[in-house]
Amino acid sequence: MRVVSLVPSLTEAVAVSVPGVLVGATDWCSHPPGLDVTRVGGTKNPAMDRILALAPDLVIANEEENRAPDLDALRAAGPEVLVTEVRTVPQAFRELERVLNVCGATARPGWLDEAEAAWTRLPEPSSATTAVVPIWRRPWMVLGRDTFAGDVLARLGVHHLYATHPERYPRVPLDELRAAAPELVVLPDEPYRFTADDGPEAFPGLPCALVSGRHLTWYGPSLAEAPRVLAEALRAAHR
Structure with a gap:
């Protein structure tokens, strides 16, 4: 083969x-x-x-x-x-x-069993944090409807505000993202490589979680550690 x-x-x-x-x-x-x-x-x-x-x-x-x-x-x-x-x-x-x-x-493979177990044993979120999740800048694009990353975040208690948008990855002007009044901004390091400077510059005053794009968007061996890695990054944004 x-x-x-x-x-x-x-x-x-x-x-x-x-x-x-x-x-x-x-x-x-x-x-x-x-x-x-x-x-x-x-x-x-x-x-x-x-x-x-x-x-x-x-x-x-x-x-x-x-x-x-x-x-x-x-x-x-x-x-x-x-x-x-x-x-x-x-x-x-x-x-x-x-x-x-x-x-x-x-x-x-054992990693697939471990990954499925890691996601299966996640507790049901007791509450949801509203967020916007940019995936690109110039122009700004965010997670929309029906995405793997959106489902990952929902299982960790994060509801992104464009989950019902007609498009899966809509272009949304920055002023509209701010006006949506999210409680959190989630910034992955891929496909656009957001850095720690992007959040405070574009979303002043809002907590920003810089997360691993591989753990948020990849569906492979990284799924085994993704719940822990992402949860830690989300918690850190609220400290």
Whole structure:
């Protein structure tokens, strides 16, 4: 089995669970550290010639991270393309198990059991903190409806104020974000690399939680420690 992954989360999951099957991954696939495979460009602009030169049996992708025309072109060229959809934590576990099985895993990896247990034993939030969750700046974009990161935060007691917006990642002017009167601003370090300076500059007077984008948006081995890491960052913002 020869696999090319176009999704950083899935790259990490496959690399640590089915060693040796990955032959290609995107330039953004940073985990596990030291991954030695051919790089095939970005998630939104993969290099088709490099992918096909690897003669993969399977290309793994995601309906949000990768573009449908690219996936159609790959299918037309011959490789099987497996497209995942991950918009909730439970869905992440189902899709991870499906991907690993197709990639040849002979048993469910221990990290997946640990991750599912970590999220299952989370207590039901007794109250919710309202938040805005920017994912980009220039222009400002935030989490909207039906997102994996939104579900992650909801399970940790954070309700983001654009959860019912018609768009999944709406562009919202900064003055409108401020006017929404959130109790908290959650700033991940990816896809835009927000830093500790961004919050006080853009949202003066509001508590800001700088969180790991990998723990907020990735659905792979990081899921096992994500509840603890994110909860600590959220608590720290209120100190």
